[in-house]
Amino acid sequence: MANAREEILGRIREALKVTAPKPHFKSESHGATHSINAKPWLPDGGETESARLELLSENLAKLKANLIRVPNAAAANQALAQISQTKNWKKVAYHSHPLVSPAAEALPCEKWEVGASLDKQKLEGCDAGVTSCEALVSQLGSILVSSESSGGRSLSILPHVHVVIATTDQVVADLETCFKQVLEKHRSKLPSMLSFITGPSRTGDIERILVLGAHGPKELYVILIG
Amino acid sequence: MSNAKDIFLKEATTASADGPQRIFINKALGGYYANRDIQKARYRDWEKARDAASLAKWTAVNDLANTLETFVKKFEGNGGKVHWARDAAEARNIILKLIADAKAKAVVKSKCMTTEEIHLNDALEKAGYSVVESDLGEFIQQLRGEAPYHFVFPCMHVKREEISALFTKHLGTAPTNSPEELTMIARRHLRQLYVDADVGITGANFLIAETGQISITENEGNARLTAALPRVHIALSGIEKVVKNLDDLSVLLPMLATAGAGQPMTCYNTLYSGPQQPGECDGPKEFHLVLLDNARTQLLADPEQRDALHCIRCGACLNVCPIFKNIGGLAYGTTYQGPIGSVITPHLRGLEQWNHLSGASSLCGACTDACPVRIDLHHHLLHNRRNANQASPNLFDRLFHRGFNFVISRPRLFAFGGRVFRFTLPVLKKIPLPYLSAWLKTRDLPPAPAQSFREQWKESNHG
Numbered sequence: 274m275a276n277a278r279e280e281i282l283g284r285i286r287e288a289l290k291v292t293a294p295k296p297h298f299k300s301e302s303h304g305a306t307h308s309i310n311a312k313p314w315l316p317d318g319g320e321t322e323s324a325r326l327e328l329l330s331e332n333l334a335k336l337k338a339n340l341i342r343v344p345n346a347a348a349a350n351q352a353l354a355q356i357s358q359t360k361n362w363k364k365v366a367y368h369s370h371p372l373v374s375p376a377a378e379a380l381p382c383e384k385w386e387v388g389a390s391l392d393k394q395k396l397e398g399c400d401a402g403v404t405s406c407e408a409l410v411s412q413l414g415s416i417l418v419s420s421e422s423s424g425g426r427s428l429s430i431l432p433h434v435h436v437v438i439a440t441t442d443q444v445v446a447d448l449e450t451c452f453k454q455v456l457e458k459h460r461s462k463l464p465s466m467l468s469f470i471t472g473p474s475r476t477g478d479i480e481r482i483l484v485l486g487a488h489g490p491k492e493l494y495v496i497l498i499g
Numbered sequence: 500m501s502n503a504k505d506i507f508l509k510e511a512t513t514a515s516a517d518g519p520q521r522i523f524i525n526k527a528l529g530g531y532y533a534n535r536d537i538q539k540a541r542y543r544d545w546e547k548a549r550d551a552a553s554l555a556k557w558t559a560v561n562d563l564a565n566t567l568e569t570f571v572k573k574f575e576g577n578g579g580k581v582h583w584a585r586d587a588a589e590a591r592n593i594i595l596k597l598i599a600d601a602k603a604k605a606v607v608k609s610k611c612m613t614t615e616e617i618h619l620n621d622a623l624e625k626a627g628y629s630v631v632e633s634d635l636g637e638f639i640q641q642l643r644g645e646a647p648y649h650f651v652f653p654c655m656h657v658k659r660e661e662i663s664a665l666f667t668k669h670l671g672t673a674p675t676n677s678p679e680e681l682t683m684i685a686r687r688h689l690r691q692l693y694v695d696a697d698v699g700i701t702g703a704n705f706l707i708a709e710t711g712q713i714s715i716t717e718n719e720g721n722a723r724l725t726a727a728l729p730r731v732h733i734a735l736s737g738i739e740k741v742v743k744n745l746d747d748l749s750v751l752l753p754m755l756a757t758a759g760a761g762q763p764m765t766c767y768n769t770l771y772s773g774p775q776q777p778g779e780c781d782g783p784k785e786f787h788l789v790l791l792d793n794a795r796t797q798l799l800a801d802p803e804q805r806d807a808l809h810c811i812r813c814g815a816c817l818n819v820c821p822i823f824k825n826i827g828g829l830a831y832g833t834t835y836q837g838p839i840g841s842v843i844t845p846h847l848r849g850l851e852q853w854n855h856l857s858g859a860s861s862l863c864g865a866c867t868d869a870c871p872v873r874i875d876l877h878h879h880l881l882h883n884r885r886n887a888n889q890a891s892p893n894l895f896d897r898l899f900h901r902g903f904n905f906v907i908s909r910p911r912l913f914a915f916g917g918r919v920f921r922f923t924l925p926v927l928k929k930i931p932l933p934y935l936s937a938w939l940k941t942r943d944l945p946p947a948p949a950q951s952f953r954e955q956w957k958e959s960n961h962g
């Protein structure tokens with residue numbers, strides 16, 4: 274049997290012998306500008322830190338995510354306890370992280386630190402997952418989690434509520450900057466999953482009417498320190 | 500006359516005569532238009548963003564062999580395995596074998612049009628596996644035993660009462676008219692299935708050559724669960740999905756969301772670069788990617804329409820298309836509906852059988868204006884018409900155009916012909932003539948004026 278890979282690549286090379294003209298545009302120069310506000314035609318991400326924080330909170334609100342701003346770690350722990358109380362959590366899963374562990378350990382309910390391996394059946398029975406994140410993108414209101422920063426792949430998606438604890442210096446202006454940082458930080462090896470979470474899980478499949486909590490978390494909280 | 504064409508004509512005629520259904524579809528799209536405009540307004544220059552998006556895809560597609568090879572090397576370096584499939588049958592066989600090797604019983608799928616293209620579900624069910632579609636819209640369509648209506652909004656034509664009845668019948672749940680409750684029924688039903696499934700099958704929206712990652716865009720979280728819980732993850736992707744780097748993705752991801760669903764970003768945009776890594780607590784043990792050609796290289800070989808491979812399947816061209824809005828998605832009889840489907844289906848499945856779709860267009864160009872990657876959709880419909888005519892010339896068309904050419908280049912003959920035509924029109928209306936009688940079936944022909952335009956022009960002092 275002929276090798277499918279060679280055959281397909283062969284077909285591609287043959288097809289590309291005839292060139293297609295490069296698209297020409299009225300507007301010129303799309304090269305990266307490398308300013309803090311790169312790609313100045315995409316949605317704005319904010320030039321200054323305060324502008325970025327303002328945009329982030331605006332975007333998260335529109336996405337129906339809950340942002341709680343706190344001055345320090347102690348206040349973050351309190352904020353988490355508060356949510357846990359109002360929601361009457363029985364069982365919470367979290368992953369080990371300097372921002373997350375102290376807050377989760379102080380909760381007055383059953384706690385489970387996701388360790389080297391994860392029991393998916395057990396996780397399914399948890400009310401909430403508490404994680405840290407890689408970055409927050411003010412331009413879009415997105416939160417970047419990874420299999421490294423957020424306790425694997427399932428902790429941030431299977432429980433009904435997802436709480437992210439982060440600091441204001443993790444806020445970046447736009448997607449482009451965020452990718453650059455990720456590549457820099459994980460230069461030797463990328464986490465096997467990187468996921469931009471933009472609001473709680475949603476669907477519009479029934480008559481295009483928005484419903485939150487299709488399969489992933491129905492509620493998303495961001496506790497932002499600083 | 501081809502079979503696909505007859506079915507199309509019949510289905511399209513029935514669907515377009517269904518007034519209430521057309522109103523329902525237009526209402527469903529109303530919210531999309533509003534949100535899309537709000538999000539587009541957040542771009543500092545949407546047109547420049549379109550330029551950049553189209554350039555990103557052009558660059559990758561016109562260097563496809565190298566881009567793919569770079570991608571595959573990186574992907575395999577990360578611990579995934581790549582399988583190449585020349586056509587649908589080969590792709591199905593590869594996937595069936597992977598599932599058999601994994602000794603799997605239950606398979607869970609997240610939304611992926613490419614699996615529709617290769618008719619994977621039929622093959623899996625024939626082989627005895629239980630397959631469940633986890634995207635809510637796809638789940639509903641699977642229960643209905645119907646193909647997706649729209650490749651982004653699969654069940655946008657179904658009313659909540661019908662969904663409620665469907666769930667009562669198949670899942671035994673109490674009837675409800677609330678979209679929220681209906682969604683929760685599906686959520687509860689599918690949850691345990693994820694946990695129990697051995698194999699998860701997903702698509703891919705982008706393949707990133709720079710890093711060897713695959714990127715999956717979704718709103719519900721079902722793809723994330725599908726790629727997290729089962730022990731084997733199989734992704735299926737067309738070869739044209741590859742882009743050069745993450746920087747290109749930083750343009751394409753927001754644009755896909757805005758053009759396709761009026762969102763700033765789709766809820767989950769996830770990059771996967773391998774199976775579970777040492778030190779990670781979960782994830783699949785195996786990660787396979789099936790790269791599908793299935794006639795994409797034929798489209799690639801046509802430089803005039805090569806840009807149709809730039810498509811990021813956002814669905815914007817369907818949402819603005821007057822034809823789609825009137826005949827709906829099922830009438831097309833294709834995996835990819837709407838303008839992009841009419842452009843590419845003749846390449847993927849045969850010009851002779853499928854060129855009629857290119858005729859079903861008002862050539863208004865709304866699709867081309869909507870396309871975030873600037874595919875010249877409505878001109879490609881014309882290109883398909885021309886190609887079809889060149890491949891098998893229509894004798895009537897040829898004679899008609901020759902005759903027309905002859906007459907119109909002779910002013911006196913033209914004037915005389917016009918007079919004859921005006922005079923005989925009442926009679927012509929009644930005889931079944933090709934094209935004319937089909938046109939008149941649903942339209943009134945106004946009575947002919949007494950004078951031709953040229954005569955009127957002369958009389959009104961202009962002459």
Ligand code: SF4
Nearest residue numbers: 810811813814816870
């Ligand atoms: S052709 Fe353009 S508008 Fe249509 S689905 Fe593809 S990318 Fe979207």
